[in-house]
Amino acid sequence: GALSLIYLVLELSLKETYISFKYTNKHSIQNKLWTDTIMTHVFHRHPKQSLPTAVAGEGITLIDQNGKRYIDASGGAAVSCLGHSHPEVIAAIHQQIDAVAYAHTSFFTNEPAEQLAQFLAQRAPGDLDYVYFVSGGSEAIEAALKLARQYFVEKQQPSRRLFIARRQSYHGNTLGALAIGGNAWRRAPFLPLLTEAHHVSPCYPYRDQGADESDHAYATRLADELEQKILQLGPENVAAFVAETVVGATAGVLVPVPGYLQAIRRVCDQYGVLLILDEVMCGMGRTGHLFACAEDEVTPDILTIAKGLGAGYQPIGAMLASRRIYQTLVDGSGFFQHGHTYMGHATACAAALAVQQVIERDQLLHNVRVRGQQLRQGLHQTLSAHPNVGDIRGRGLMVGIELVADKQSKTPLDHHAKTHTQLRRVAMDKGLLMYPMGGTVDGVHGDHILLAPPFICTAQDIDHIVELVSATIFEVLPFTH
Ligand code: PLP
Numbered sequence: 001g002a003l004s005l006i007y008l009v010l011e012l013s014l015k016e017t018y019i020s021f022k023y024t025n026k027h028s029i030q031n032k033l034w035t036d037t038i039m040t041h042v043f044h045r046h047p048k049q050s051l052p053t054a055v056a057g058e059g060i061t062l063i064d065q066n067g068k069r070y071i072d073a074s075g076g077a078a079v080s081c082l083g084h085s086h087p088e089v090i091a092a093i094h095q096q097i098d099a100v101a102y103a104h105t106s107f108f109t110n111e112p113a114e115q116l117a118q119f120l121a122q123r124a125p126g127d128l129d130y131v132y133f134v135s136g137g138s139e140a141i142e143a144a145l146k147l148a149r150q151y152f153v154e155k156q157q158p159s160r161r162l163f164i165a166r167r168q169s170y171h172g173n174t175l176g177a178l179a180i181g182g183n184a185w186r187r188a189p190f191l192p193l194l195t196e197a198h199h200v201s202p203c204y205p206y207r208d209q210g211a212d213e214s215d216h217a218y219a220t221r222l223a224d225e226l227e228q229k230i231l232q233l234g235p236e237n238v239a240a241f242v243a244e245t246v247v248g249a250t251a252g253v254l255v256p257v258p259g260y261l262q263a264i265r266r267v268c269d270q271y272g273v274l275l276i277l278d279e280v281m282c283g284m285g286r287t288g289h290l291f292a293c294a295e296d297e298v299t300p301d302i303l304t305i306a307k308g309l310g311a312g313y314q315p316i317g318a319m320l321a322s323r324r325i326y327q328t329l330v331d332g333s334g335f336f337q338h339g340h341t342y343m344g345h346a347t348a349c350a351a352a353l354a355v356q357q358v359i360e361r362d363q364l365l366h367n368v369r370v371r372g373q374q375l376r377q378g379l380h381q382t383l384s385a386h387p388n389v390g391d392i393r394g395r396g397l398m399v400g401i402e403l404v405a406d407k408q409s410k411t412p413l414d415h416h417a418k419t420h421t422q423l424r425r426v427a428m429d430k431g432l433l434m435y436p437m438g439g440t441v442d443g444v445h446g447d448h449i450l451l452a453p454p455f456i457c458t459a460q461d462i463d464h465i466v467e468l469v470s471a472t473i474f475e476v477l478p479f480t481h
Helices: 001-024 086-097 109-123 138-154 175-180 184-190 215-233 261-269 323-331 346-361 364-383 418-431 459-476
Strands: 055-057 061-064 069-072 130-134 164-168 197-200 237-242 274-279 302-303 317-321 391-396 398-406 435-441 444-451
Touching: 001 130, 001 317, 069 444, 069 459, 086 346, 109 130, 109 346, 130 138, 130 323, 138 175, 138 237, 138 274, 138 317, 138 323, 164 175, 164 215, 175 184, 197 215, 215 237, 215 261, 215 346, 261 274, 346 391, 364 391, 364 398, 364 459, 398 459, 418 435, 418 444, 444 459
Parallel strands: 164 197, 164 237, 237 274, 274 302
Antiparallel strands: 055 061, 061 069, 130 317, 302 317, 391 398, 398 444, 435 444
């Protein structure tokens, strides 16, 4: 009896805290208590961590339940390219919901999907003319893998079922995407994976390019490795080679050396292997070009995009397929044997269309290139003398910092120290969101930081980000001159 009375009092007082908080806070949000392990019913990714509640967004800033402000220097993970609470995107979403939020794609098409597909197809390189809308990056990859497979079945080449991808790659967490992904740690608990994939070296100049090796020689060496892998597996068994145009997660931004993607394209063509480029993170303007591969003058057969497409306003991803592939299905079965309930979602497409129209109208890709350069230069100035900063690299507003224990040997930091976790915590204390990762370097853990600020950043914002990133690194990894 006494115990249940204490319990009741405790429950009432907690409820009161919550309610009083809810009505006194101008954003009417939940008390932080709800994110504590005991109270939450959300299946959190890291159940032992207590997270602040995001309650508002303003340009490049996110605001939590206590009114604390965070500069979103990673755009989540390279998602929020227009910043937060953009009025035009919000208006487009409202307008679509008022008209029709959703209608199943078995029965209807919808205007925003048609317009967005046209927008993308007109701007995509080569003949990537057909756009298949899904809800995110992993779904786009799954669609790409299945399309590659079905293409060869319809072409009467059913033995082509193998995929080749690269080590230190990330293509998503669903089982097909995980199978082609090259991150040993993410894959390990789920082996053996259903889709058979083989891996070759990534284009990782900082760790892999010889000091005297030219970009051309390095690109040729990697293309030769791919060729050997295709020959070893038998070209008649290989469906596609999958690669991120610019690597994001797991290796802290890897920019290919000039000529690498072209060399890879030639090898794929020689053996009739499809090239799938994954631009889920690096696409949609993140590198300063709407499609990252356009800068490398390479057109894949299938391209995946997601994060920047809807900029986080709605969950959306897409797969773009070449005319040749689409036509094969049209002339063959007349049907892509795939689909999701929420594909081509009208509200998601309306949000993405508004995002892309704003980016184009405001010429934000120019800003991405200029601010990206400023960001890299600023980081070089403040951090290159730091003994644990091994490399600072990137393209546009997709910037990576690779941390090492020793600059000379490039030995990764001891992964037991979980430096990336400390970096995230200290950065958040300082009001900065950056995306530190404990990736793998040849099976050994290595720590990286991903920076991907919104395309709307001003010069002043970038200076502030540089200052906060440097202060965070110097606090977690102290170093006195
Ligand atoms: N592909 C790449 C290159 C990515 O960076 C990601 C996510 O980080 C994915 C695929 C998976 O996307 P999603 O998390 O939307 O499923």
